[in-house]
Amino acid sequence: MKKLLLVLAAFAALVSCKNNVKDADSEYAVDLFKPGEVLPAFSLEDRTGVVRTQADFAGKYVVYDFWATWCPDCRADIPAMKDLYAKYGDKVSFVGISFDTDPEKLDTFVAENGIGWTQLSDFVTKKESKVAEDFRVKWIPSMYLVDPDGKVMLGTVMVSKLGLALEAL
Numbered sequence: 001m002k003k004l005l006l007v008l009a010a011f012a013a014l015v016s017c018k019n020n021v022k023d024a025d026s027e028y029a030v031d032l033f034k035p036g037e038v039l040p041a042f043s044l045e046d047r048t049g050v051v052r053t054q055a056d057f058a059g060k061y062v063v064y065d066f067w068a069t070w071c072p073d074c075r076a077d078i079p080a081m082k083d084l085y086a087k088y089g090d091k092v093s094f095v096g097i098s099f100d101t102d103p104e105k106l107d108t109f110v111a112e113n114g115i116g117w118t119q120l121s122d123f124v125t126k127k128e129s130k131v132a133e134d135f136r137v138k139w140i141p142s143m144y145l146v147d148p149d150g151k152v153m154l155g156t157v158m159v160s161k162l163g164l165a166l167e168a169l
Helices: 002-020 024-028 072-088 103-112 130-134 159-167
Strands: 043-046 051-053 061-067 092-098 118-121 142-146 152-156
Touching: 061 072, 072 092, 072 159, 103 118, 142 159, 152 159
Parallel strands: 061 092, 092 118
Antiparallel strands: 043 051, 043 118, 061 142, 142 152
């Protein structure tokens, strides 16, 4: 009887924990732009020194991925982002916006990890970044999926949700 009670207690605890698991977006993506909203203008240099703006991506689906090389969650998402880029990169523009402050470190990391999509940065910390403020990025990684009309389809901190949204295109 004791064993049965222990098993039932463990099962109840497991069910209780499962029901309390939060979607990370409910905590970290609450300030991101919502579907239908238009993202603000930006102007940042790519890794070749060319200034890029949102107009460069007009008329296309775009993934904006806010990240940094020093961010453990960002680094953990890289394999999934690479898979999404390989699968959808022909019809979706992928744009990384890095909060790294050292251009050489960013370039080395991107090369060593085979990150093939556009990387932009103003090489200031997230706290100092106008782009982070304008895009309401308070947590990284944060990602937006934008439609060809420039409207937000998804704002999330979860690469799995981005993958589901891309599948639906």
